[in-house]
Amino acid sequence: MRTLKLDGQSKCQVIEAADPVPGPGQVVIRTRVSALCGSELGTFRGAGAATGNSGHEGMGTVIRIGEGVTRVQVGQRVGASAIAGCGRPECDACRQGQSTWCPSLRYFGSMHAEQFVTAETACLPLPVGVPDEVGVLITGDGLGVPYHTSLKLAGADIRTVAVFGLGPIGLGNVMIQAYLGRTVIAVDLLPERLALATRLGAHLTINAKEQDAVQAIKAATDGKGADACVEAAGVPQTAQQCFKAVRTAGLVVFNGEQPAVTLSPSDDFIRRDVRAVGSWFFHVGEYPAMLKLFQDGLPVAKLVTHAFPLERVREAYDAFAASTTGKVVLTYGA
Ligand SMILES: [Zn+2]
């Protein structure tokens, strides 16, 4: 089979590799679509990957199953969460579908390939009527991260949500929050991504290169600030801006990964009763609700702006790395 090799320094190529073999409890999927994720760009631009690749959002057809597999069958069309819980009945987290809280969770990658191996517990069956490029998003972190975040933003007192950083995760937050009826303010530095946010339902866009994002959000909210701010850029400045732009007793949700950031307990939390929470990935137990959102009308397909066949993967990465796209997907021949 053919698979992507990341050579580092923004170089990559398609190479031949042995077909994967499923271990006990594992399955092999013949890929139909895999999606690029912002979290892969560090590997792409940096050292690359010695073995496998950073692809971790994939869907396709089950073609081989390992010993003891009972949850999926050969021929079934499924998407795969990159994080698999152990699935054992004695595991509290897995019993409740909370796969990323499983103490024995495993990560499966290398999904930018004609075939990939994963655990049966990571497989989420796709019903007829779900297009492949939607299927890869609703069974993976493409929609999973914004959906899991939406559960943190569930309060009825949250009416205005500001999203900082409009990569695919930020755009997914814009789409879901607008669909749920919130007034969405979208902040980024690039006009192309601000335009995508408008297409996905943002009511106000702020180019932080041209104006002060905190002041603009205050001006749009009668001087109060947004009810909630989502940090999806993963840089210190936007994390700090989230606390300045959120209203008294508001909520900040961290999506963007980053190390230490300077915040003041007094100014950013205590004196304004502000709360902040993290939100990581999604649980496989949340998939039925994500599927239903799509079936009810959430415009998931609008998140995908580019599709390339595997052999044009360099163009796909170059387009994605330019930070002007929504979700970029790779397709695989019949
Ligand atoms: Zn991802």
Ligand SMILES: [Zn+2]
């Ligand atoms: Zn478990």
